[in-house]
Amino acid sequence: MSEYEVSGTVNTDGSWTQHSxxxxxxxxxxxxxxxxxxxxxxxCMRLRNALNGEIFSDEVCWSTDEYECKTLATDVIAGTRFTIDARGTDEQTRFSGKLFTA
Incomplete structure (x- = not known):
């Protein structure tokens, strides 16, 4: 399993931000x-196919006191290239964490 440090910012209005x-x-x-x-x-986060731009995961969210690891997608095939979409609330703009991939 690969581990990536992920960080980014989101819009303050709660809309989805696509990361590149x-x-x-x-x-x-x-x-x-x-x-x-x-x-x-x-x-909240979701995943987007880097080749065609299609969203291939459900929206996964964390509430105020949640920091546990959650699954964004299952049964992903080897060689899948993807990007992250994220959104937040309360005018917070920064996020970070660890992304684990097969």
Whole structure:
């Protein structure tokens, strides 16, 4: 499993922010995220296919006191290239954490 340090900013109005860093899975499996800093009391992420721009995961959110690792996508095939979309609330703009890929 690969581990990436992830950080970024989101819009203050709660709309989705698309991030441009492309990551790639090395084997089939899941993609998980564990936040360290969340952009607001309801911070959400989803994944986008880097090749065609299609969203391929459900929206996954963390509330005020949640910091546990959550699965963003399962059954992802090896070699999947993806980017992150994120959004926050409460006018918080910065997030960071660890992304785990198969």
């Amino acid at each position: 860093v492309v990551r790639e899975t090395h084997s089939g499996g899941s993609i998980d995220f564990e936040p360290e800093v969340k952009a607001g009391s309801s911070f």
